[in-house]
Amino acid sequence: MSVFSLKNKTILITGASSGIGKAMAIACAQAGATLIISGRNKERLEHTFTMLEGSNHLAFATDLSTTQGVKLLVDFVPKIDGFVSNAGIVEPLLLQFIETSDIEKTLHINAISVIELTRLLLQEKKIKKGASLVFTSSINGNKCAYIGSSLYAASKAMLTGFMKAIALELAPKGIRANTIEPGMIETELLKNSDISLEDLENDKQNYPLKRYGKPEEVAYAAIFLLSDASSWTTGTNMLLDGGYTLH
Amino acid sequence: MEMNEFIKNFANQFDDTDANEFIPETLFRELEEWSSLNALAVMNMIAKKYATKLTPEEMKTAQTIQELFDLVASKK
Ligand SMILES: NC(=O)c1ccc[n+]([C@@H]2O[C@H](COP(=O)([O-])OP(=O)(O)OC[C@H]3O[C@@H](n4cnc5c(N)ncnc54)[C@H](OP(=O)(O)O)[C@@H]3O)[C@@H](O)[C@H]2O)c1
Numbered sequence: 001m002s003v004f005s006l007k008n009k010t011i012l013i014t015g016a017s018s019g020i021g022k023a024m025a026i027a028c029a030q031a032g033a034t035l036i037i038s039g040r041n042k043e044r045l046e047h048t049f050t051m052l053e054g055s056n057h058l059a060f061a062t063d064l065s066t067t068q069g070v071k072l073l074v075d076f077v078p079k080i081d082g083f084v085s086n087a088g089i090v091e092p093l094l095l096q097f098i099e100t101s102d103i104e105k106t107l108h109i110n111a112i113s114v115i116e117l118t119r120l121l122l123q124e125k126k127i128k129k130g131a132s133l134v135f136t137s138s139i140n141g142n143k144c145a146y147i148g149s150s151l152y153a154a155s156k157a158m159l160t161g162f163m164k165a166i167a168l169e170l171a172p173k174g175i176r177a178n179t180i181e182p183g184m185i186e187t188e189l190l191k192n193s194d195i196s197l198e199d200l201e202n203d204k205q206n207y208p209l210k211r212y213g214k215p216e217e218v219a220y221a222a223i224f225l226l227s228d229a230s231s232w233t234t235g236t237n238m239l240l241d242g243g244y245t246l247h
Numbered sequence: 248m249e250m251n252e253f254i255k256n257f258a259n260q261f262d263d264t265d266a267n268e269f270i271p272e273t274l275f276r277e278l279e280e281w282s283s284l285n286a287l288a289v290m291n292m293i294a295k296k297y298a299t300k301l302t303p304e305e306m307k308t309a310q311t312i313q314e315l316f317d318l319v320a321s322k323k
Contacts, residue, residue: 094284097291148287194290196303199283 003229007032010080011226014064014073014117015087017044019187020136022051023215024084024222029053031223036077038062039087064113065105074120079128082226083121085114086136088155092148092194103151110155115162122170130174133166134225135159136218137179142237143245148194160237167235176234178225183241184212208243248297248323253316256296260288271313293319 006028013028015021017039025037029052037052039045042061049059060076063069064087088110093102114135121127140146141153142160160179167177184190184207190200204211221238224230239245250271258269264280275281286306294300299322309315 092287092291094288094291096288097295099295147284148291194287194303196307199303 004223004227005032006082006223006227009082009226010034010036010078011082011084012036012038012077012080012121013084013086014038015085015136016048016059017041017061019189020182020185020215020218021084021086022048024086024219026051026053027216027219027223028226029057031227033082033226036060036080038064038073040064064117065109067116070113070116070120074117074124074126077121077126079126080121080131081128082132082134083118083127084134084136084222084226085117085159087113088136088189090149090152090189090192092146092192093151094148095150098151106151107155107158110152111158111162114159118162118166127175131176132226132230133163133170133175133177134222135163135177135179137163137181137237139181139183139239139241139245142179142181143239143241163237164235171234176225176230178230178233178235179237180218180221180225181237181239181241182213182218183207183244185215185218186212187215206244206247207241208246211242213240213242248316248320250313250316253319254312256292257289257312257315260285260292269312271311271316273312274310275312275315276310289315297323299323 011028011033013021013025016025016037025035025048029035035057037048037059040063045059045061060073062073137159138156140149141156145153163177163179221240254269258266261280264278290301297319299319309318
């Protein structure tokens with residue numbers, strides 16, 4: 001159905017060198033989009049690049065934890081019809097061990113740099129009228145929380161507040177903003193979660209659908225939010241959690 | 248790395264267990280207070296105090312405080 005197509009749309013995806021962002025890039029290219037993919041690791045980013053259907057895509061490796069890295073990306077991108085902010089990290093740490101540097105690191109990569117990137121794209125007039133902005137948030141911090149995740153949860157809740165305010169501000173330009181809130185998705189991120197493989201297997205039983213999500217399943221939600229099929233959807237958090245937070 | 252110091256840091260992650268219970272031979276997983284929360288606390292402690300990141304799988308191989316100490320020492 002053409003309303004779900006991303007044909008003639010130029011879309012920027014960060015965190016495209018791995019996991020969810022990579023699956024989003026591959027699926028958005030299949031849906032007809034012209035992409036600018038970004039990630040930190042050049043090799044992994046190039047690997048994603050080789051998997052993109054179609055032509056005219058661009059790739060730009062940059063470290064979004066630095067202001068300079070964000071600026072370089074903004075300079076590089078052409079005018080866009082869509083943006084998925086997806087780069088993020090998880091570093092489980094109990095409150096009693098948190099130092100200032102930990103607060104700065106997680107909040108910076110997961111939230112502050114996202115705000116920086118979005119405001120610079122807007123100020124540099126890179127976001128076209130009618131564009132769609134999608135932020136990969138999480139159930140964590142918005143619908144529930146996990147032990148050791150206070151910084152991550154805070155960073156993801158920040159994205160929700162930010163998204164809602166800009167959804168209002170940018171509505172007159174027809175620009176929409178939404179978050180996606182995934183539950184556990186099978187990616188590299190889980191390996192940094194400090195949860196043992198055995199505990200991860202057991203945790204899947206807490207999901208009514210009895211499994212974790214796949215990166216592609218998050219990508220399909222992004223396609224919906226980036227496409228004209230969601231033209232009346234703005235300011236929402238799209239929950240994708242296999243029913244986990246029903247309990 | 249020094250064992251007495253390690254034991255002190257380890258014991259610090261517990262609230263109710265008597266300090267005398269922590270010796271190199273202690274089978275820490277059998278302590279009444281042991282839980283997944285202490286496990287994360289011990290992993291965080293090792294990351295912060297010994298600049299060594301253990302995976303949950305590595306952590307599971309240690310049964311005694313001595314074994315955990317040796318594991319951290321081997322990774323340093
Ligand atoms: N997996 C889950 O269960 C889950 C659940 C809810 C929400 N999420 C969210 O989904 C998003 C993607 O996560 P994922 O699971 O796909 O994780 P992942 O496989 O670890 O991918 C993370 C991506 O973020 C990029 N990134 C990290 N730090 C960066 C930096 N300083 N500068 C630029 N790029 C940086 C990584 O780039 P490099 O690889 O090139 O370093 C990578 O492309 C994150 O925002 C995460 O919080 C994940």
